Amino acid sequence: MHHYKGLVKPYVLWSFLLIALPLVLIVLYSITTGDNSLLTIHLTLDNFKKISDPVYLSVFMKSLEMGLITTVICLVLAYPMAFFISKFNEEAQSILILLVTIPMWINTLLRTYAWISLLSDNGIVNSLLKAIGLNPVNMMYTNFSVLMGLICDLLPFMVIPIHTSLAKMDYSLVEAASDLGAGKIKTFTKVILKLSLPGVINGVTMVFLLSISSFVIPVLLGGHQFVLIGNLIENQFISVGDWNFGSAISVLLAIIILAMMGVMKRIDPDDNGGER
Template structure:
């Protein structure tokens, strides 16, 4: 057993160098003044005060959380029926349908988002379809709808795959038992299928919300800089403005928000498990 545990050492070193060390550097930058020398540091909370006292930054934060919530809800409403249909299909059909879901993920997300620029621009496929229905041949780019569409398109597979995994692991004999006890399809879904699929739903919500709230290139490409989110603000502080300290403080704030979100999700999951155990 000791020999096997030693095999994990390279992974621990890699995680420390690639994950822990960068986060420590970001935390250090967020609590120090800009232009400090290597020898001496001046610690300050001014960067955090600046963020929470400026209404523009708070509006951007709320806008990012709100669009992430809408993205997560839409992905859940679309993803659950898709995952349910895949799970109820034959084994061969399941493999084909899962492959159809995952094939777009083989292409870089940035390339897929660029493709939507051509589809949503004036004269693109989407605008032409709208023109057929008399809605006008106009560009849909650089709007909140375009950003939301891009996020749902990119993050929907994460929701579908997580829910589908939970549904496929479900014991089918429980459905048969529910039918034998006189429950109809709606009652079976509400009392058996939905509770057993909640772990997949919770994992899907986590995998969609976290990248959606911090996304920066989707709103940059499809929003054209007119729909500014917290990820764009962080990118702007690091690359354009050059205020690494303030950008690091915003990154730390988002890290705390994400951790609180994950803790809340896990608490709901534990509560759900406890409720099922009591039943």
């Protein structure tokens, strides 16, 4: 037992240095002002009060809107895909899940630039439209282009947890429901959907939180006028240099994340998936 405790100590140390200490510093920056030296900092809540400015509130509302739309579309696309994959044997499922995850092996910047080549005014899509005699469509630097980038980037995060729940589901319950006279729709809503709910909740949580905090995709596909929470935090730290306000936004984002996780936990308090 003492031998295992010795092995744990380095992980505890690294967790403190890479996770706990940065979080403590962010919270400290968020409630202080000054030049951030220990002798001149002053406790204040002004950093949080600045968030009530209509400009920053609009950024938060826009982020939540884009996150919600992205999550809903990913769920609508991912559930049938995960359900379809779960119908194959284990070897085929592994191959299909591999195909789903392959895009994640490519750098996010490269994937985003690929969307630029597709959606730009002189890109592939508009070139095809011109070739068939249709007028080109302005797609870049719009909500549409940002949503396409977010959905493409985050769809695997929805497919994989849903597939995991469906793959480990006890299908004898589905057969029992059919034997008892339940139709396909009722069997799906009462048995399959309920047993896959943990995967749905995990996927929704991950996609929503990643979408509202994304900053590379909104900048490249939405233009610099398209600002979400992630862009706002990056701008405060990198461009403006206001670490205190940037930390306050980060703390508020962390609170939103914790609240989201709490809501999801209340929806599925057992979180046992198909083993219920």
